[in-house]
Amino acid sequence: MSTASVSVNRRSFLKVSAAAGGGLMVALYTDAFADLLAQGRQGGAPAAPLTPDAFITISPDGIATITGKNPEIGQGIKTALPMLIAEELDIDWKDVRVVQGDVSQVKFGGQSAGGSTAIPGNYTPMRQIGAAARAQLVAAAAAQWSVPEAELTTAAGKVMHAASKRTIGYGQLAAKAATMPAPALASVTLKDPKNFTIVGKNKVGVDVHKIVTGQALFGMDMNLPGMKFAVYEKCPVFGGTVVSANTEEIKALPGITACFVVAPGPSLANGVAIVADTWWTANQARTKLKIQWNEGTTATNSTMGFDRSALEFSKKAPQTVTRNDGDHGVAMKEAAKTVDAAYQYPFLVHAQLEPMNCTAAFKDGKMEMWATSQTPQQGLSLAATACGIAPTDITMHLMRMGGGFGRRLANDYIAESAVIAKNVPGVPVQLRWTREDDMRSDVYHRAAGWHFLSGGVDASGKITAWRDHFVTVGKGTMPSGSATLGMNEFPARFVPNFSIVQSINESGIPTGPMRAPGSNALAFVMQSFIDELAHAAGKDPVAFRVALLDSTPLPIPQTQGPGGGGGGGGFNAARAKGVVELVAAKSGWGKRTLPKGTGMGIAFHFSHSGYFAEVAEVTVDAQKRVKVNKVWVVGDIGRQIVNPSNANNQAEGCVVDGLGQAMGLEITIDGGKVVQKNFNQYPLIRMKDAPTTIQVDYLLSDNNPTGIGEPAMPPSIPALCNAIFAATGERVRSLPLIKHGFSWA
Amino acid sequence: MAYTLNVNGKSVSVDVPGDMPLLWVLRDVLHLYGTKYGCGVGQCGACTVHIRGRAAKACQVPVQNATAAPIVTIEGLSADGSHPVQKAWEELDVPQCGYCQAGQIMSAAALLATTPKPTDAEIDTAMNGNICRCGTYLRIRDGIKRASGQPVNMTTGRGE
Structure with a gap:
């Protein structure tokens, strides 16, 4: 069994110790902290299971408490990683309780939610931890019965000795197991996947019961005795600063605890904090705030200006050349058919349903925080920097999150919360953003982009020429975050005369990762333009793609890195072809007669190590009202789906997300400010407009398991747009669709 | 200002401004965290409760208008998640x-x-x-x- 990429620190080792009441704790420690541990980090007393220090705690009643180490944003990882541990521990899933790990590199190794990396990075290490605990229990039974370990088997939380017909539960062995030496992680034997009893089976999310009964669970549900509430007013223009504010007047209002200006810092915007007895009081006081802002240079940014300047760039020589194969100009002259097309997509915000919030209490130089974050270890460091204390003086608890989508990769609100709490020592404070705050202060907008494409096909219908003048946002020659087009983005390497060139719209709008960064926009452009060329060539869109994937690609030079889609990993044409062909078969592509006004569209995309092909079938009426009849999804994310129920949910959600973005979502900038204020101006897709059937299938391939939360999303948008073309003959080259008169049926 | 509400079958008294939305009374005063804040403008429905048996958005109901009718939140839908x-x-x-x-x-x-x-x-x-x-x-x-x-x-x- 290969250990692939191991997110558990390489210097990690297991520590086994007794838990309260005769239990077993299996924890992970790194040697840098061994001295500290030897001194008894917790004063000798083992931690109670509710504040987990260990990955696994087995109590005498046989219940295993397993820590989910990673942030849970709705991707299901709080269920999936413990499933991997439980599988190798060989315990009945009903005897497992899952708790959320606190933020600690020392205890848990890496903790993050981003890049669909949790499954590829943890698939083997989590299994090893479970297997090590199982080995520990087996060793204890062998010692107790004086029999060789090789004669023992395990199942459903019990150790069995067939020869003597003896059976003992893990709970009864826990105390003895705690005295046995810990095995080396890398040496433990892992199960043959064909013997899996938990992994690969549908498991309901571990928090679902709490969710459906309304129990406190999320960041904003945190409550502490004497807790007060904070709001934080920032400049509506990105990067703007406070010149003056009437903080004294605000302080004098009833119910107000404090009002002060927060100085800017790393990932911390300048602004005015108000702390009050209730959040309602704090937020009402904002209406009386009088702040003079210095709006700064971003105030000149506008969507209209960006659009205008992108068009001007398209007529000029590019600023930089990203890639240039063959001779595009000559190939265009020799092509049988050519197509020129300008594609564009807007800024977006994440719009995760739970607005930013964080609870913090600062007392006697120590900070305790209850945070939502996709990168909580970085959040902890940022909080320490922001308020000038040592990271070791911060304890951070991780709360369940009402969505992430990449927004919580940034920890700006954690820095705000820490600084505010430090200003009112001894008082726990919950910082809570409004939806309006969330929409105007997203520091990771999905970047808008403009692509001026020209392509050609030869008489045989093969793509011979492709040029993309990519206009992006950035500063100088540096694109903004997640606003890049890599040199190996498909169909790079598969077209002989191929160039990507680039120009930059000077912008102060902060951008960054949103679910399937880059890919969420690029798949729309590339897969739509491929469809245009297929149409020009008179070829079937599926056959055209298969032929493209069958052509011999240019090699990726070693000096260029792997490239080929977000999350790294080289693009494998055979895997892409596999999902294209399977989704065509599943959807009955070319086999069904569709009524007038109904069409099917296909798209595929590779990102985050996953290959996804999707087909949408839509019906569009004369008023351009679109009904998505069905979507078929086929994904190749390796040999094992850890929790199919959750993976299917992610795939369905990815499709619904993509369709919603495509139809209605756009953030516009005017005067350096976000124009849209709330969901009435940012119409997220609703139930009546979502398809009622999304069929998800997996092409299980002999590759290591990878993630699904991102790569399933990008193809949904071009599949929809290509289906609209098939149904109507109208090619959509810019998003959202509502700008072209489309609406949901 | 004191208001008496009927929440999940119990009569409760709260001392809050009359224009404070029921959402925040439920969450921040009565510590019922199942009802969520998503938008505050009646668009997202994360704060949906039952008022006199009908679905209502708690962010759109000032507490002063919520005193007459029984209110049920997710916590009161069933005792044990058995709905x-x-x-x-x-x-x-x-x-x-x-x-x-x-x-x-x-x-x-x-x-x-x-x-x-x-x-x-x-x-x-x-x-x-x-x-x-x-x-x-x-x-x-x-x-x-x-x-x-x-x-x-x-x-x-x-x-x-």
Whole structure:
């Protein structure tokens, strides 16, 4: 069994110790902290299971408490990683309780939610931890019965000795197991996947019961005795600063605890904090705030200006050349058919349903925080920097999150919360953003982009020429975050005369990762333009793609890195072809007669190590009202789906997300400010407009398991747009669709 | 100003400004955290509760207007998660992040109270005020069908 990429620190080792009441704790420690541990980090007393220090705690009643180490944003990882541990521990899933790990590199190794990396990075290490605990229990039974370990088997939380017909539960062995030496992680034997009893089976999310009964669970549900509430007013223009504010007047209002200006810092915007007895009081006081802002240079940014300047760039020589194969100009002259097309997509915000919030209490130089974050270890460091204390003086608890989508990769609100709490020592404070705050202060907008494409096909219908003048946002020659087009983005390497060139719209709008960064926009452009060329060539869109994937690609030079889609990993044409062909078969592509006004569209995309092909079938009426009849999804994310129920949910959600973005979502900038204020101006897709059937299938391939939360999303948008073309003959080259008169049926 | 509310079958007294939305009274004063804040403008439905048995958005109801009628929140829908909608949500593993789901469940429960076997069109209408950003709409629809004893589309597997 290969250990692939191991997110558990390489210097990690297991520590086994007794838990309260005769239990077993299996924890992970790194040697840098061994001295500290030897001194008894917790004063000798083992931690109670509710504040987990260990990955696994087995109590005498046989219940295993397993820590989910990673942030849970709705991707299901709080269920999936413990499933991997439980599988190798060989315990009945009903005897497992899952708790959320606190933020600690020392205890848990890496903790993050981003890049669909949790499954590829943890698939083997989590299994090893479970297997090590199982080995520990087996060793204890062998010692107790004086029999060789090789004669023992395990199942459903019990150790069995067939020869003597003896059976003992893990709970009864826990105390003895705690005295046995810990095995080396890398040496433990892992199960043959064909013997899996938990992994690969549908498991309901571990928090679902709490969710459906309304129990406190999320960041904003945190409550502490004497807790007060904070709001934080920032400049509506990105990067703007406070010149003056009437903080004294605000302080004098009833119910107000404090009002002060927060100085800017790393990932911390300048602004005015108000702390009050209730959040309602704090937020009402904002209406009386009088702040003079210095709006700064971003105030000149506008969507209209960006659009205008992108068009001007398209007529000029590019600023930089990203890639240039063959001779595009000559190939265009020799092509049988050519197509020129300008594609564009807007800024977006994440719009995760739970607005930013964080609870913090600062007392006697120590900070305790209850945070939502996709990168909580970085959040902890940022909080320490922001308020000038040592990271070791911060304890951070991780709360369940009402969505992430990449927004919580940034920890700006954690820095705000820490600084505010430090200003009112001894008082726990919950910082809570409004939806309006969330929409105007997203520091990771999905970047808008403009692509001026020209392509050609030869008489045989093969793509011979492709040029993309990519206009992006950035500063100088540096694109903004997640606003890049890599040199190996498909169909790079598969077209002989191929160039990507680039120009930059000077912008102060902060951008960054949103679910399937880059890919969420690029798949729309590339897969739509491929469809245009297929149409020009008179070829079937599926056959055209298969032929493209069958052509011999240019090699990726070693000096260029792997490239080929977000999350790294080289693009494998055979895997892409596999999902294209399977989704065509599943959807009955070319086999069904569709009524007038109904069409099917296909798209595929590779990102985050996953290959996804999707087909949408839509019906569009004369008023351009679109009904998505069905979507078929086929994904190749390796040999094992850890929790199919959750993976299917992610795939369905990815499709619904993509369709919603495509139809209605756009953030516009005017005067350096976000124009849209709330969901009435940012119409997220609703139930009546979502398809009622999304069929998800997996092409299980002999590759290591990878993630699904991102790569399933990008193809949904071009599949929809290509289906609209098939149904109507109208090619959509810019998003959202509502700008072209489309609406949901 | 003191107001007396009837929440989940209990009479409670709160001393808050009259214009404070019921949402914040429930969450910050009565510590009932199941009712969520998503937008504050009645767009997302994460704060859906029952007022006199009908689905209502708690962010749009000033507490001074909420004194006359019984209010039920997700915590009061059943004592133990045994309401058919809650059970169906668990069986079909509906949530992703879960933040919107209390509101979705309250809208669905209000629908089923008046329409025991809703059609797809009736489900669409009743659920139109609730946004699920994660896009679990297919499972929400299935959950309503399961809770109302109607067949569920299991093309793609869900739940155990």
